[in-house]
Amino acid sequence: MSALLDVSGVTLRYKTSSVVVTATEKVSFSVDRSDRFVLLGPSGCGKSTLLKAVGGYMKPSEGKMRINGREIVEPGADRMMIFQEFDQLLPWKTVLENVMFPLLMTRKLAKKEAEARARAYIEKVSLTRVVDSYPHTLSGGMKQRVAIARGMAMEPDILLMDEPFAALDALTRRTCQDELLQLWEETKFTVLFVTHSIAEAIKIGNRILLLSPHPGRVKAEVIDVDRVSSEDGSAAKLEKQIHDLLFADTATAH
């Protein structure tokens, strides 16, 4: 069986007003179905740019990206993005309408089925009591959970998460991470997750791709991440190893 998402030799460049910046250089990886694949690296390693490219928001200047065998050329609802920013919910729609919106816009479901499915996913993230509230009345953590429900309700090929918990306070972040894993246990969706936190990468992922900065290149891939556990200290050990690997260059440079 071929991989669900296949990224091979992708170089991403973007233009600022005066220079062309190379965000990633010849990055290759592949994500299988039901993977929790984490892109991890310090800022400037192009991990968010890579995710945007998979989302179809920018074209690689080299290399190919395929999802389900089809080449990625533009944004589409088969890859649902979940952003870090709290303003990703449409402020003029209630929680329910927000979750229904993509279902209706892509004509995936009729109104009645869309509502039923939206309600089911809102219940999964346990937000049923705010189903008719407007986003501005919700806390940051609740907004992110609505965004996750909205992404999952589409039942896309892959969920693309761009540091969705980075702007949350530490306690809420932990709850949200646990909830995400719980949801994965239930539905086994595929997710491509970007983070700069090593601990979060180990907690969320079953595979981690380590990227080095300026420009982003693949440094290593960590597999079988779900075998480590925080109880026996193996997670902490892995965290130390990854940390040493990522910051090896900076340590020698200084």
Next chain:
Amino acid sequence: MGEAKILMRRDAVAVATDPSEVERKLSVPELLWNDGFVRKTAIIIFLAVVWEIYGTILDNPLLFPTFHDTVITMYDKIKDGTIPLRAWASLKVLFMGYGTGIVLAALFTILAISTRIGTDFLETMTAMFNPLPAIALLPLALIWFGLGNGSLVFVLVHSVLWPVALNTHSGFKSVSNTLRMVGRNYGLRGLPYVARILIPAAFGSILTGLKIGWAFAWRTLIAAELVFGVSSGQGGLGWFIFENRNLLDIPAVFAGLLTVIVIGLIVENLIFRTIERNTVQKWGLQS
């Protein structure tokens, strides 16, 4: 290694017995004063009282009639149907101009957001024409369209188009990148993208543009009617004011002005406020 201890405290349990301390209901005067409508009415009543006192002291109805004289004249003129007829004549022209202006503004802004040259076009046009008072085009309009509603509608369109287009465009430009990406994620493109994402997201700015456009149109219309007055046998409120000044019926002039003000207040405080309350305020985009 030592171990930390958790000491339980009872404060939290004991204090929570008296709910009135946590939440106190506001008294009736406080509630009333919190209502913007009540506060504004109080201001208007205050102004009316000042007007009445000044008019009584001056005692010269040819220069400055009292408030109650004005109201009585207004009542008479409303009862005999003059003011409603004139107001309707003005509003009819206004709606034509306002409607056309908004449609044109919509076309211009859609052009502006879809192409770069369209943006440049809109920016240049608004920079040129927005500072130009619409009324300055009236002499020219009279030559082009003759003495009639055509000329009025032309200057009205000019007064509405630029502020609405300018505000709508700057509203579109300030829609957050995240929301744009969300919209494109669902495969929205072209007009559905504008209608489903950009317009609601920029609705606050659009509404501001509509309000400014309305105020510009209303004042331009009254001024234009004052300048060339009657068209096709039926004048509007501006002409009513001008006519009564010539007859030295000053209370009627004041009644005409008051009608202009009242219509302005109604549109601002009833129509636009209601739209605001049900949209941008409900969505938390504006407090």
